[in-house]
Each structure stands twice: as C-alpha cells, then as structure tokens.
Amino acid sequence: MRLRALGAGLALAAAVAAAPARAQEARQFVTVDTPVVALTRVRVIDGTGAPARDGQTIVVERGVIRAVGADGSVAIPPGARVLDLAGRSVLPGLVMMHEHMFYPSGGGSVYNEQAFSFPRLYLAGGVTTARTAGNMAGYADLELKKAIDAGRAVGPSLDVTAPYLNGPGLPIYQVHALSGPDDARQMVAHWADRGATSFKAYMQITREQLGAAIAEAHRRRLKVTGHLCSVTFREAAALGIDNLEHGLVVASDFAPEKRPDECPSAAQQASIAALDVASEPVQALIRELVQRNVAVTSTLTVFETFAPGRPPAPPGALDAMLPEARDQYLRRRVQIASQASSPWTRLLANEMRFERDFFRAGGRLLVGTDPTGYGGVVAGYSNHRALELLVEAGLTPLEAIRVGTLNGAQYLGRADSIGTVAVGKRADLVVVRGDPSARIADVQQVETVFKGGVGYDAARLFASVRGRVGLH
Ligand SMILES: [Zn+2]
Numbered sequence: 078m079r080l081r082a083l084g085a086g087l088a089l090a091a092a093v094a095a096a097p098a099r100a101q102e103a104r105q106f107v108t109v110d111t112p113v114v115a116l117t118r119v120r121v122i123d124g125t126g127a128p129a130r131d132g133q134t135i136v137v138e139r140g141v142i143r144a145v146g147a148d149g150s151v152a153i154p155p156g157a158r159v160l161d162l163a164g165r166s167v168l169p170g171l172v173m174m175h176e177h178m179f180y181p182s183g184g185g186s187v188y189n190e191q192a193f194s195f196p197r198l199y200l201a202g203g204v205t206t207a208r209t210a211g212n213m214a215g216y217a218d219l220e221l222k223k224a225i226d227a228g229r230a231v232g233p234s235l236d237v238t239a240p241y242l243n244g245p246g247l248p249i250y251q252v253h254a255l256s257g258p259d260d261a262r263q264m265v266a267h268w269a270d271r272g273a274t275s276f277k278a279y280m281q282i283t284r285e286q287l288g289a290a291i292a293e294a295h296r297r298r299l300k301v302t303g304h305l306c307s308v309t310f311r312e313a314a315a316l317g318i319d320n321l322e323h324g325l326v327v328a329s330d331f332a333p334e335k336r337p338d339e340c341p342s343a344a345q346q347a348s349i350a351a352l353d354v355a356s357e358p359v360q361a362l363i364r365e366l367v368q369r370n371v372a373v374t375s376t377l378t379v380f381e382t383f384a385p386g387r388p389p390a391p392p393g394a395l396d397a398m399l400p401e402a403r404d405q406y407l408r409r410r411v412q413i414a415s416q417a418s419s420p421w422t423r424l425l426a427n428e429m430r431f432e433r434d435f436f437r438a439g440g441r442l443l444v445g446t447d448p449t450g451y452g453g454v455v456a457g458y459s460n461h462r463a464l465e466l467l468v469e470a471g472l473t474p475l476e477a478i479r480v481g482t483l484n485g486a487q488y489l490g491r492a493d494s495i496g497t498v499a500v501g502k503r504a505d506l507v508v509v510r511g512d513p514s515a516r517i518a519d520v521q522q523v524e525t526v527f528k529g530g531v532g533y534d535a536a537r538l539f540a541s542v543r544g545r546v547g548l549h
Contacts, residue, residue: 103231106197106541108525109532111158113138116506118148119162122514124169124482124497126475129514135167137504140530145500166512166519168478169497170205170233170505170528172485173460175322175374175445178221179213181452182402182547186249188449190214192221193549194542195448195456196232198397201538202457203507203520205528206485206495208236210302210322210374210445211277213251215240219272231538233528236275236489239268242290243279244307246340255282258289265293277322278303278313283338288316300488302374305329306340314365320372320443320488325349325431326380326424330362350423354430363435372441372488375432375480377425377466379446382453384421385414391462391521393539394455394546402547406452429470436472436480443488444481455546457539461521464513474517504530 114137121133123145134151136144144151153159178195179188190213199207212218218237224230242261245254255261265276276294278287278301287301287308294301295317302320305313309330310321331348332341352359366373381387389395389410395403413419436442444467446459460481467477486496494503506527511519523535 103228106231106533106537107531108534109158109160109527113154113157114530114532115153115157115159116162116167116508117153117159119508120166120512120514121145121498122166122168122475122478123499124479126479126483128475129166129512133167135498135506137527137530140504142498142500142502142504145498162508165508165510165524166514167498168203168507168509168513168520169482170495170507170526171203171460171481172206172483172489172496173199173204173445173463173481174208174443174485174488175210175376175447176204176207176456177209177211177213177448178218180402180547181449182399182405188213188249188251189547189549190217191456191546191549192217192230194397194545196221196225196230197538197542198455198457198546199233199460200231200457200526200528200533201523201535202460203509203523203526203535204233204457204460205505205507205526206236206489206491207233208275208445208485208489209238210275210447211238211241211279211304213240213249216271222272231533237273238275238277239264239273241277241279242282242286244281244283244286246281247279252279255286258285261286261290262293265290269294269297269299274299276301278305278308278318280304280306280340282307284308284312284316287313287318291317306345307338309335310362311365314369314371318371320374321366322374323376323380323447324373324428324435325352325354325359326428328362331358346420346424349427350420352427354427354434359431360434363431363438363440366435367438367440370441372443373432373435374443374445375463375467375470376445376447377428377432377470378454378459378463379448379450380421380425380428381462381466382410382450383413383419384425385416385419386422390453390455391458394458396543397455397458397539397546398452399544399547402452409451410453429466432467433471436476441484441488442480443485444477452547461518464520465517468517474514477517478513478520
C-alpha cells in the first residue's frame with residue numbers, strides 16, 4: 078500500500094511538472110504568432126455562400142479580423158507580418174457539429190477517449206470550433222475544453238455535450254440508463270451546472286424523459302439534439318427538440334408497427350431503404366422540420382463507411398491509426414466490400430437526397446463527422462470528406478462550406494464572433510492550397526489554421542499523432 082501510494086504521488090508530481098512543458102509543446106505547431114498579420118493576394122471564401130473573391134487582403138490584429146478588401150485598398154498597419162498567399166484560399170474555421178473525443182477501440186462495448194490525438198487532428202483539419210455530440214467520459218471533455226482554452230492543450234474551441242441521455246437497453250457501459258423523467262431533469266441540471274452547453278438524447282430514451290430533458294435545458298437556454306429511434310422525428314419535433322442527428326437514416330417515423338417509446342431495430346432500417354424520398358410522407362416530414370426550425374446534422378462520413386464500393390479512409394488517416402485499430406478497420410472494410418447487396422447503398426443515396434431536399438426547402442442543415450462506426454472516420458481527415466459528401470449530395474461547394482461554417486455558428490448562437498470571414502470576428506481562418514469553391518476536394522490541402530489569430534502548421538499537427546488514434 079505504502080509503495081503504491083508513493084508511486085501515485087510520484088506520478089502526480091510528474092504530471093504537475095509537465096503542465097508548463099505542455100504549454101511549451103503547443104509552440105512547436107505555431108508558425109504565426111505576431112499581434113498584427115496581413116494575409117495578402119489570397120482568395121477569400123467568406124462562409125456566407127457568396128462567390129469567392131480573388132486578390133484580397135485580410136488584416137488581423139490581436140486575434141480579430143480588422144479589415145478585408147481588395148489588395149491595395151486595405152491599409153497594412155506598420156509592423157504587420159505580411160504573408161503572400163498567392164494560389165491559396167482562405168475560408169472560415171470549420172464549425173463541426175457531430176464530433177466526439179472518443180473512438181471505437183474498446184471492442185464494441187467501450188469507447189476510448191482520444192483526448193491527445195483528436196483535438197490536434199481536428200485543428201489540423203481546419204476545425205476551430207467543434208460540438209462534441211455526446212460524450213462517453215464524464216468530466217473529460219469539460220476538462221479538455223478548459224485545458225484548450227487555457228493554452229495547455231492544442232485543439233478547437235469545444236461546445237461540450239454532456240454524457241448521453243438514454244433509457245435502458247444500450248450495451249455500452251459508459252452510458253447511464255435513465256430511470257424516469259426526474260432522472261433526466263436532474264442529469265441535465267447536474268451537467269449544465271458543471272459547464273456542459275449541449276445535450277444529446279439517444280436511441281432508447283422515452284418521450285417523457287426527452288420532454289423533461291428538453292424542458293430543463295431550455296429553461297437554461299441550452300439546446301438538445303438527438304440520435305433517436307424510440308422517439309420519432311415528429312414526436313421529438315413536437316416536444317421541442319432543437320436538432321436531429323444523422324437525418325433520415327435513423328428516423329423511426331416510417332417503421333411498420335412502431336410502438337411508442339420503443340426502438341424498432343432492424344425493421345426501421347429496411348423501411349428507410351424502401352422509401353422514395355420524393356414521396357409525400359417524406360416531403361411532409363421535411364416541411365414540418367423546417368417549419369418547427371429543427372436543425373438536421375449531416376453525418377454522411379460515418380454512413381459511407383458502411384456502404385460497399387466507397388473510397389477508403391485516406392492514407393493520412395490510416396497512418397494516424399494505431400496498428401491494431403487499422404487492422405480492425407481494414408478487416409471490416411473487406412467484409413463490407415464483399416456484400417453484393419447491402420441496404421447501405423440505398424440508405425446512403427436516400428440520406429443524400431433527404432439532406433439536399435431539406436437544405437433546398439430552407440432547412441437548417443449542419444454537418445459533422447461522427448468518428449464512430451468501425452473506425453474509418455478519423456477526426457480532421459473526415460471533416461474534409463464531410464464537405465465533399467455534401468457536394469456529392471447536390472450542394473454547391475460554396476453551400477457546403479456555408480453549412481460547415483456559418484450554419485454551425487448560427488446554431489450555436491455564436492455567429493456574431495465566428496463562422497464567416499468578416500470584420501470584427503475572431504480570426505479563425507483556414508488557409509488551403511487551390512480553390513475549394515470550384516473544387517471541394519481542395520479543402521484537404523490545409524497549410525495553416527488560424528485560431529484566434531495564431532497560425533498552426535497543419536502538417537506538423539498531423540505528424541504529431543501518427544499511430545496514436547485508437548490509443549489516446
Ligand atoms: Zn455520434
């Protein structure tokens with residue numbers, strides 16, 4: 078006992094001593110950190126959906142955008158560090174809405190926290206704000222957020238979602254099973270008091286529990302989203318839910334013999350694969366969601382991994398994985414590739430049509446990546462893929478970028494400070510080679526990510542976590 082106590086004491090002492098060193102560690106990724114910076118000769122994609130503008134200058138002072146305009150028309154303050162960004166585009170830092178700090182490396186029943194690798198990967202991918210849509214690790218995401226805000230860790234600004242709100246029946250040890258509406262209300266109050274700013278309901282919640290959670294969150298001016306099943310989209314919209322994750326693929330509204338408060342499992346998926354998205358029942362649901370201002374979060378990245386014949390994770394993402402995690406991913410991918418007729422071909426196509434129609438109907442579409450499934454969705458890399466898949470679904474590149482920037486900022490109530498390239502906003506900016514307004518795949522070519530005016534080198538961030546995803 079004595080020895081163990083001594084060991085624990087030494088470990089803690091070592092951790093405390095490492096804290097200033099960790100702040101130092103962040104410096105290795107920083108390439109631009111002067112009070113005044115001018116980005117010149119650059120193409121600006123401002124995030125509003127407006128056409129890109131070539132030959133622009135952006136002046137950043139103490140972390141805030143002070144001027145944006147044509148080269149030569151904007152005064153560059155004396156002493157500014159001037160960056161010549163010819164051939165590059167600048168877009169707003171991505172605001173990604175279905176992110177997690179966990180990854181499926183626990184054999185299906187445990188999700189391991191990736192507090193070391195994921196924040197770096199997200200930032201490297203141009204994500205400067207992320208909502209963690211559900212968390213498996215209690216206080217961890219909240220403490221990580223504090224560390225990032227204090228400069229002790231490198232990563233995006235986090236909108237932390239509390240641990241999941243779910244009923245009984247989920248075989249994941251980290252998720253509490255609510256006992257009733259009072260428990261739901263107390264859980265929301267507990268985590269809101271400790272700093273959680275968002276809540277996520279899950280597949281086995283009851284209408285009564287969900288209603289209680291929404292009432293408590295709304296009383297505190299906080300929002301609730303859900304990956305639902307036991308509760309239909311229509312029922313949740315009527316209860317006042319703010320956001321639905323994943324879209325049509327998880328809607329139980331069309332399942333045959335749907336029983337109240339029960340998740341219909343396999344029949345649900347078959348019912349969605351069989352749907353015609355253009356049909357009146359689906360279009361009526363879209364109209365209702367738009368009318369009630371319920372946002373929908375696109376997560377095509379994770380669905381794509383379930384469908385055969387789709388591209389694999391990019392080489393960088395494979396390199397980022399722990400060898401065991403990579404083996405698990407590649408083995409499962411081979412199994413999926415061998416399925417001659419998978420419902421996921423049809424499900425993915427229907428999901429894309431649903432998201433396009435919802436967006437065209439004026440719906441508030443958000444985007445995230447959901448790094449779960451069987452490990453093929455790796456933070457950072459997948460954020461680029463998410464925008465590419467929105468374009469495949471039928472949005473223009475400019476619309477997809479708007480969904481990944483301004484729409485998220487508006488949902489979070491932070492559009493006055495983030496989400497577009499505009500005077501007065503925080504200098505969260507992504508510099509990429511090429512022109513993603515014409516070729517969305519160019520969003521992959523991230524060079525520098527500015528967060529609050531400090532520029533981080535994307536390649537160094539990516540390199541720093543090679544082989545770590547799945548480990549920590
Ligand atoms: Zn998720």
